[in-house]
Amino acid sequence: MTTEPLSLAKYLASSRSEFALSEMNQYLSRRCEEKELYELLKSHFYDLDLFCDAGYKCTKLVKHALPADEAVVRELEALFKNPQLPARVEKLINSYIERSCGKDWHTGETGLLIRENIVKQKEEYWGGKPQYPKIRIISYLLYHFPVYFCQFQYMLLELWRGGLLTNKMSILDAGAGPGTITLSTLDFIRKLQDVYSKNKIDVKLNIRIDSIERASENIDCYKELTSLYLSGLKQEDTIVTINEPVRSPIESAPVLPNVDLMVFSNVLAEMGAPPSQRAAVVERAASGSENPTVVIIEPADLDNSKALRVTQHALVKYGFTVYSPCSFIWGLECSGENCWSFQELGNIRAPDFMERIANTGEFYRYINTDMKFSFVILRKDGLVKHKYLAKGKFMRxxxxxxxxxxxxxxxxxxxxxxxxxxxxxxxxxxxxxxxxxxxxxxxxxxxxxxxxxxxxxxxxxxxxxxxxxxxxxxxxxxxxxxxxxxxxxxxxx
Ligand SMILES: C[S@@+](CC[C@H](N)C(=O)[O-])C[C@H]1O[C@@H](n2cnc3c(N)ncnc32)[C@H](O)[C@@H]1O
The missing domain is CATH 2.40.50.140 (Nucleic acid-binding proteins)
Known part of the structure; x- marks a missing residue:
């Protein structure tokens, strides 16, 4: 059914800079409505380097860094000045919790159970052995999700300012959990497109998101939240395809080809392997991609933060270079040992659902608003954020x-x-x-x-x-x- 239109679309995409889907009927053996062609070809637009708009006009996408002129940077940064979950995401999470636990989820037996789980999850998380039965996803959404969602948008800002986000981009969310990184990215892109459109900058985006997750309950949650978010998104200048999550340990998941951005957010610490061996998992996942940007985020506590630098060092041994935050000012590789370093970005506003579950005598136990995390951004092409090298007048x-x-x-x-x-x-x-x-x-x-x-x-x-x-x-x-x-x-x- 798709074969003939697909081979024709391939031909047109390779020979023209733009064409209308209706033109395809000149060559097809069976006439198709534009809408039908659009639906048939939608999942192939990414591989065909095409952007097809709501008027069914298709243009060839030439991959380039997303524009980040000074005025646009200032405007987008201003949107993140008071970090908080965007209203639509807060609503999405709230209704997910209500669907799972009922309208009065924060009171009575359910409220008690959730609070107990939040505390248990914190202990397990720091201990490195978390389990996520259903109620635990709710606890995760209530306690961890908001901060992780917001802090990742600062990472995206960093990537965007550095020219590391492109108009055609394949993203891998590894250890996706309930979809924190995917949702954060979708929201970031929406904000970015709003700023572009206000500044009359026409940017067409084609984004494909894959994910790997070992827990099926988390995959169910991921699918529900991301598809609901997407259904409320006007895809005028941005085509987003979210592929079926791969249910597997990252260690043995099929290696995806040509990924542009790979994110391991709060997942490496959950692996049984020692920090230096976690690098092999990242290296394997990145092995199908020529030059991916690899982002690893871990909690800021002493053990996890230090472990990240050991993993980072092992990845440098595999041939990756550190884009940020570390600079090797004397051109020497550091050992990655004994390094406790993390970024602090202040507090987010606690979403209403967090305040509701925290509304007890022990408010502080259930409120988590502090954006504090360790991260590294790696590349394979030697690109670094700061090219600075020290000269003789300084002491090592x-x-x-x-x-x-x-x-x-x-x-x-x-x-x-x-x-x-x-x-x-x-x-x-x-x-x-x-x-x-x-x-x-x-x-x-x-x-x-x-x-x-x-x-x-x-x-x-x-x-x-x-x-x-x-x-x-x-x-x-x-x-x-x-x-x-x-x-x-x-x-x-
Ligand atoms: C702390 S959550 C992080 C979720 C999300 N990335 C975030 O930042 O909010 C860790 C997730 O990674 C998954 N996970 C842990 N180890 C994994 C592995 N080896 N392979 C695949 N998924 C894994 C867990 O099931 C969980 O959903």
């Missing part, structure tokens, strides 16, 4: 031992938010040469125009620091680099 952090109580110049990445307080600002710093923790310490009374750029660098940003005093913290086996009034700090890279 691996040489600090010989310069205790002396003033030195250093070039480093800022690898944390403020770990101190309002009296003493403390930032983890790294130049890739040592696994001994190093911190830039700026007492509030020393803040001056000379050094205030330290606050502007942002997570992963590179700074040059001139005349910082080296102090050893023997108790914590670390170094503090004291920044004083006359210490110069400038943002580099």
């Amino acid at each position: 952090l691996s040489n600090l031992k010989k310069h205790i109580e002396k003033r030195v110049n250093i070039a480093v990445s800022v690898m944390s938010g403020n770990l101190g307080d309002e009296k003493t600002f403390v930032y983890k710093i790294c130049d890739g040469t040592t696994s001994i923790p190093c911190y830039a310490v700026l007492p509030a009374y020393h803040i001056s125009d000379n050094n205030s750029m330290l606050f502007e660098a942002g997570y992963g940003g590179i700074v040059e620091i001139y005349g910082t005093l080296v102090r050893e913290n023997k108790a914590l086996s670390s170094y503090n680099l004291l920044i004083m009034r006359n210490t110069m700090v400038s943002v580099a890279g």
Whole structure:
């Protein structure tokens, strides 16, 4: 049935930059309505590099980075200033919970059961052995989903600003759970298209999303939530195809070809394998793709965060390069050992459903709004966010031992938010040469125009620091680099 129209569409797609579906009737043995042709060919548009609009006009999609001009960047960033679940997603989750547990899900026996599960899930999660029977999906949606959904949109912003999102994009959501990453991406794309359209920038998108998930209850939830979200989406400038999730451990799932963006969000820590061996799972999943962008996100706690850097290091050994957040300022690979570094993006507004389940004497146990996570973005083509390389006038952090109580110049990445307080600002710093923790310490009374750029660098940003005093913290086996009034700090890279 599809064969003749499909081979014709293939021919037209390869020989013309645009054509109308109605034109196909000149060549087909049986006349077809445009709508019928559209439905027949819809799942093939992606492979044919086509975008076919609501008027059944098809144009050839030439893959390119999504435009990210300054004005558009500012406008889109403004939409994420007050992070929260978008109303339509909040409604979607709320009705899913109501369908599963009834309208009064947050009260009585059900409420108790859900609260008990939220607490249990937290314990299991940190312990690395979670199970997700049905009620646990509800707990996951109530407690973890909102923060993970919102924080991933910041990752998408980072990818988009760096030119790593394209108009034709195949995405793999690995360990998809209830669809956090898929839904977050769909919502991001919707916002991006709104901004483009306000700025009269015509961008046609064709996105294909695949997912792998081992738990069937999660797949059911994924399918229900993503299809409901898609059904409410006007697909005028964006065609989204969500393929049937693959039910399998990622370790043995079929390797997809030509994926552009692969996301492992909060899944590697759930694997039994030690951190260095998790890299083999990621490498295998990426082996069918020429140059995918691989995003790995893990919780910010000490164990999971450190484990991620070990996995990252093993992936570098496989030939991946780190796009961000790490910069190898001296051109040396770091060991990935003993590295606790995470990004903090502040709090999201708690969705109503979270507040309802938390409405007990122990509110704090059920409220989870803090966006704090460890991540790495990897590439196979050597692309890095900061190309900066340090030169001779700076000292490597691996040489600090010989310069205790002396003033030195250093070039480093800022690898944390403020770990101190309002009296003493403390930032983890790294130049890739040592696994001994190093911190830039700026007492509030020393803040001056000379050094205030330290606050502007942002997570992963590179700074040059001139005349910082080296102090050893023997108790914590670390170094503090004291920044004083006359210490110069400038943002580099
Ligand atoms: C913590 S949830 C994360 C879900 C989603 N990615 C997110 O960020 O919200 C982890 C998910 O990964 C799935 N998972 C864990 N290990 C897996 C594996 N080896 N293969 C496939 N799925 C796995 C679990 O079933 C669960 O749905």
